[in-house]
Amino acid sequence: MLEWLAEIDTILFLFFNVTLSNPVTNFLMPVITSDNLLRVGYGSAMILILWKGDVRLRWLVLFSILTLTATDQLASQFFKPLLERARPCQIMENINLLVNCGAGFAMPSSHAANAFGQAAIFGLLLEKVRIPLIILASVIAFSRVFVGVHFVGDILAGALLGLSAGLILMLLFKQFERKYINRALSD
16 A cells, blocks of 8 residues: 555656656746745745734734744654655656755655645635635645655645644634733723
8 A cells, every 4th residue: 555655656746846847847946945935935924914914913923933833843853754754856866856855854845834834824814815825835835846855745744734733723823812812902
């Protein structure tokens, strides 16, 4: 069973990374997956929320940071060492490697976990941005396959981790909101 899943994962990886490779994705995907761009984008969004958001959204920034910390640390410090799955760029030849391969393990994808964690926590609270956030998280996550550093299974595991963490932190936020924010606003 696991061999069959690994074979499907390899086929999907080659489809996205090699078959769909073209000058547009070869240019865009390394930009989309750039850690610096993602940090600046996230930081800018949080600053904008702190500046223009209401009290509820400002508190959500704290829970967003907690979600990001949870997804990143669980993926990088717990699951990757536990699962020890190699990256495709470490074990395959003739792939379309567009960024540094990295020495660490692959599963789950931290980019996918972080992006989907944020999509969950903000999307569950703000219905109007839910679909755009899921699309953005999906593009960020699949950029990792296009650049050659993750299998599709790594992305799916990261997305599941991120959605789970985002949901848990949103439930905690809702309790915090009922207990503290709503009381403070009604006083």
